Amino acid sequence: MSLVFDMALVAGLIALALHVVVTRDGRGAILAFMAFGLLLGIGWARLASVDVALTEAAIGGGLTGMLLLRAQAHLVRHAAHPAALPTDRRRWLVPALSCGLVTLALAAVVLAFPRPAPSLAHQAVASLEATGLGNPVTAVLLAYRAIDTLLEKIVLILALVGVWSLSRDAAWGGASQLRPAIIPEPLVFLARVMPPFGVLIAVYQVWVGADLPGGTFQAGTILAAMALLVMLAGLRLAPQTQSRALRLMLAGGPALFVLVGFLGVAVAQGFLSYPEAIAKPLIVGIEAALTLSIAGTLALLVAGPPDRAPEP
Known part of the structure; x- marks a missing residue:
């Protein structure tokens, strides 16, 4: 059951991260970001880093989300004609590949850590x-x-x-x-x-x-x-x-x-x-x-x- 919970948690984090990146709804992206922060706090708690989990829930899932909601409300009030996002999918190719390479590099670094890790x-x-x-x-x-x-x-x-x-x-x-x-x-x-x-x-x-x-x-x-x-x-x-x-x-x-x-x-x-x-x-x-x-x-x-x- 513990493994199933961890897998579901990771899947939820990935799904929310993708939603934040892909969605065109600013308010929806912010709410998903706040949910991501709360789930990430649970992830830190699963890693026995309770202090980090509390900070992530308070900052990532709380205060930062409120700051973004205020900024989004300000933009909605003052932007008469919001700029349309580019529709050419090729524009997203380089950022997507860059993010993928960074993810693979980070994974390689983490897997290369000595066991047990120095502390x-x-x-x-x-x-x-x-x-x-x-x-x-x-x-x-x-x-x-x-x-x-x-x-x-x-x-x-x-x-x-x-x-x-x-x-x-x-x-x-x-x-x-x-x-x-x-x-x-x-x-x-x-x-x-x-x-x-x-x-x-x-x-x-x-x-x-x-x-x-x-x-x-x-x-x-x-x-x-x-x-x-x-x-x-x-x-x-x-x-x-x-x-x-x-x-x-x-x-x-x-x-x-x-x-x-x-x-x-x-x-x-x-x-x-x-x-x-x-x-x-x-x-x-x-x-x-x-x-x-x-x-x-x-x-x-x-x-x-x-x-x-x-x-x-």
Whole structure:
């Protein structure tokens, strides 16, 4: 039964991928892409990569799909005569052959991996006690390669600044205008019911992430999705980009990360080195602050640049 389930999962992924590529219906392609992300999350779970599965479901099956739906709705509103896709099948021959060759090359590389595959998992697990954590993935992200994680969060902030820079001069400092028509009317009911559960799940993800699969990015994505659902349903307006509270939330996570990093210089072995006695509380505190920062950043990236003038 396990083999049958895996074969059905692979067949579903291939079918959805082909549908996304072939279909001429933009909205249908986006919905198929979101379904592909959810199925791919199940695939990662089958490979015992639960953290990757949660991230894929949240990003690939959730937030990215919402971003694409918003972009598609914007194009439909502003494109009076959408360009027709080329009908000459020969135009697709070179891309199709290129994709096939890349697929075969990747398959050859995967099949050439040594068995058993080289891994640093046992070193990561062996050093867990020093961090006070039970989840080796969290230890890798927040301790062993913390500088990479810090830079990733800073890149997110810079991406948001880039999006905001696309706004008209008169709208700078204002807010985006998320129109309720972007989502079907029945989802307004979900926008009233789901956020409390989403917040609870996000808090749980952060709390258990220190010892079990979960963590900051997954929790932040869930919070971002709840915020977008509320804004798209018209229950709340998008926040003003000039809001000090908003900017503090966005910068607070990376700022706390950097502050703890310099604390390591003073009392531990170096930058982003945690004192062993309080390593776990510091990491959990960083994760909590980063969750809010990631949630705000992702939600505002999807919302787009301000197109409403700032309030006086």
